[in-house]
Amino acid sequence: xxxxxxQKVLLFLDKLILKKYHPLIIAIxxxxxxxxxxxxxxxxxxxxxxxxxxxxxxxTPIGISLAIIGVNSxxxxxxxxxxxxxxxxxxxxxxxxxxxxxxxxELGADHKGDISFLSKLLKPKIGVITNIGEMPVHLEFFKxxxxxxxxxxxxxxxxxxxxxxxxxYDNPKIYGFKNLTQAKVISYGFKEGAxxxxxxxxxxxxxxxxxxxxxxxxxxxxxxxxxxxxNVIGKNYAYAIxxxxxxxxxxxxxxxxxxxxxxxxxxVNSRARLLKGVNQSWIIDDSYNASxxxxxxxxxxxxxxxxQRKIFVFGDxxxxxxxxxxxxxxxGRLIVKNNIDILVTIGEYSKFxxxxxxxxxxxxxxxxxxxxxxxxxxxxxxxxxxxxxxxxKGSRKIQVSxxxxxxxxN
Numbered sequence: 041x042x043x044x045x046x047q048k049v050l051l052f053l054d055k056l057i058l059k060k061y062h063p064l065i066i067a068i069x070x071x072x073x074x075x076x077x078x079x080x081x082x083x084x085x086x087x088x089x090x091x092x093x094x095x096x097x098x099x100t101p102i103g104i105s106l107a108i109i110g111v112n113s114x115x116x117x118x119x120x121x122x123x124x125x126x127x128x129x130x131x132x133x134x135x136x137x138x139x140x141x142x143x144x145x146e147l148g149a150d151h152k153g154d155i156s157f158l159s160k161l162l163k164p165k166i167g168v169i170t171n172i173g174e175m176p177v178h179l180e181f182f183k184x185x186x187x188x189x190x191x192x193x194x195x196x197x198x199x200x201x202x203x204x205x206x207x208x209y210d211n212p213k214i215y216g217f218k219n220l221t222q223a224k225v226i227s228y229g230f231k232e233g234a235x236x237x238x239x240x241x242x243x244x245x246x247x248x249x250x251x252x253x254x255x256x257x258x259x260x261x262x263x264x265x266x267x268x269x270x271n272v273i274g275k276n277y278a279y280a281i282x283x284x285x286x287x288x289x290x291x292x293x294x295x296x297x298x299x300x301x302x303x304x305x306x307x308v309n310s311r312a313r314l315l316k317g318v319n320q321s322w323i324i325d326d327s328y329n330a331s332x333x334x335x336x337x338x339x340x341x342x343x344x345x346x347x348q349r350k351i352f353v354f355g356d357x358x359x360x361x362x363x364x365x366x367x368x369x370x371x372g373r374l375i376v377k378n379n380i381d382i383l384v385t386i387g388e389y390s391k392f393x394x395x396x397x398x399x400x401x402x403x404x405x406x407x408x409x410x411x412x413x414x415x416x417x418x419x420x421x422x423x424x425x426x427x428x429x430x431x432x433k434g435s436r437k438i439q440v441s442x443x444x445x446x447x448x449x450n
Contacts, residue, residue: 046121050105053128054161057108060132061139065162066287069147069155069195070170070208071177071188072333073276074099076308077170078146080277080284083305084298085142085291092140099148101158107145149191151181156191159198166290167195167223168206168283169214173333175370177435180361189213199223206286208279209234226290228282236260236285243273243344249314249322249429252345254278258285258295265295271314272307274341276334281305310441312341316449320426322347323448327432327441330357332367338433339371339378348427349381353420353443355413355434356387365392372396382423385409386416387438417443 058065066081068074078093085091094107106113109128114120131139145162149155159167172189182188196205197220205221208214209229218225228236241256254273257264258281269277281302288298307313310328317323324345326338335357342350352375360367372393375383383406385394394409410416413434420443424430430447434440 047102049125050102050109050128051161053125053132054105054108056132057128058162061136063140063143064166065164066142066144066166066168067147067159067162067164067195068145068168068170068283069149069192070168071172071192072331072337073170073279074146074148076276076280076311077168077283078144079308080280080302080305081144081168081287084284084288084293084301085144087301088293089141090138091142091144093144094146097146097148099146100150101154101161104145104147104158104162107143110140147195149188150178152187152191154191156194156198159195164195164199164203166204166206166287167199168287169193169195169208169217170283171208171211171279171333172214173331173336175332175360175363175367177329177331177357177359179363180359182361193217193220196221196223204290206283206290209237226286228279228286230278236282236289238278238282239264241275241278243341245345249345250316252314258282258299260285260289260295263295265299267299267302269303269305272305273314274312274337276312276337277305277307310444312338315444317424317428317430317447318421318449319424319428321424321428321430321447323444324429324431325441325444325448327434327444328436330355330433330435332357332360332370335371335433336374338431339374342380342429342431343378345429347429349425349429350379351382351384351420351424351428351430352380353384353416353430353432353434353440354386354390354393355438355440356389358389358435358437364389368392369396373400376400376402380406382406383408384416384420386413386434386440387411413439413442417446421446 082093111124147158196217201222203223205225209227227234237259238256244253246252254269313325315323
């Protein structure tokens, strides 16, 4: 009852605040890469505009309300929530001189209708779709993959005629959303034909892996400009940077200016971050969450980087509904193709992965399964050697992030 009341009050305040201050809203959704993209866009715009973003993964209606008002979550404190509400009332009754010019909002969709509701509330000027895998997470809340795609498409179909859609050209289904809107569309991707395109993509490993970099060229309307990152590597980050470039172009920034601002992009914690581990090992910390597509990106990165031994710590991927077994078996086939030396799996569903890797010829002596992350963490710490590279990936509820904490060198 309290939550229902809170949502209603915050929604009422949202409408009044947005109507009063008219911030330009950039809304981001997808199934992979939302937060990385939000952070890239924020990095691009923060020195030129007064901008605000929703923090962390607070991409629900309440989380978005917090960003609109400019307050932190009240948690379990009813008093804190009342203070947040009064802060919102104050914004309505008084004129805040420094209210943001731009709000950058990540939108989540756990149920049918979420994106449509948020799009109609926010009326974004720019709608960004990141990527949606063929086996996406949150599917357990939708009838099938097609219904999930349709839910995400609502962000684009609800754009006004003077709005802009930023669409992933490499995913034909997402690029097809252009037919759902009269807004202008700008596409991005690695493939020929994208409006903003990456070419000459390469990851440059260093002996000190934290100094590894990602290099590519950004092409737009016949112009090309080189771009290089430090300790922000992987295809997921390349896509995030491309989305930010598209937003910059929409806001009439030039390509040189955009690239200069994005040099400060630091990525996101627990998303493909290279960390020094115990016993002179290295860790790819990708422990924030897991979907089949994000796991594929992470395995690609593990394959590229040099190591004495490559260890993959893989926790269950959750919220996959009827494709849970199929998705975990798919990861099993990728593991075998990527020549993993040691595989550590955690949870109930990763047993499908275990079964699949063994069917594909993986050495059973190099496969270890644990029911929980604590047991896995304790064991892994006993076998790590100098030169090992450990990829840690799994859904948040599996708590593989605790393994990262246990293995990182203090």
